[in-house]
Amino acid sequence: MIRQSHSGARERIVAKAIAPVVAELRLVDAADYVAFVRLEQFASLADLVSSASELFFLPGALRLGHAGEVHLDWDTRPKIVLDLELHLRGATVWFALTLEAERASVELNYVTFAKSHAEPERNTDFLERALEDAMIRREEPVSF
Template sequence: MKRTQYSLARVEIISSHLAEVINDLRLVDVADYIAFIRCELFGNIADIVNSATELTFHADTLTFGLGGEYSLDWSSTPKVMLDLEFSNMGVNAYFRLTLSGEKSEIDLHHIRFADTGRTPADNTALLAAAFNNARLPQLTAPE
């Protein structure tokens, strides 16, 4: 997706809402992701993503997009790229999450808004509202 002020704000919205999910996805060994991708066992990755999202998002709002890649060679840190899909309140976002030892990145591929005719700023606000609405209430520990 072409970088604009709106796409940068939208990536920031997605990134901020995925922090807990990314932490959970990092609990799986990178070798397992690479093996699943290499052997095209995408159902296993879908299960991992579902497990990572079940405490943060309502069911079926953030899912694995059944695609992924990896980068592994002798001179760099391994990278795993997972296609993810978000769907809630008429907003569909398709993006790639890249996990590496140093950082994680979101590459936003496409966003579809069911209600067309809004301004880009309104659409960005709708994306933020859709993510907020998709999140489960966080439980707090008893004191």
């Protein structure tokens, strides 16, 4: 995707929304990701993403795209890149989630809006609302 002035804001919005899913994905051993990607077991990767997101997003909102990558050699820590898709009401986001030892990052590849506005800021606001609508709201337990 060609970087535009609003790309960073949209990446931050997506990153914030999927942060709890990223925490769940980090519970999986890096060796499992390496095996699934190298052996092209993308259905297994899709299951991991689905399981990690089911507590936080409505069913089908966050899914594995068509691929994943592993960057691994003898003198660096593994870097796992998952091709992910967010299917929201009125918007679809294709992005790459990079998982590294100490950090994770989001890079948007493409965003579409069912009803795009001429002002990018309005589209960004819509994306934020659409993500909030796709998230499962959990009420905090009442403490006595």
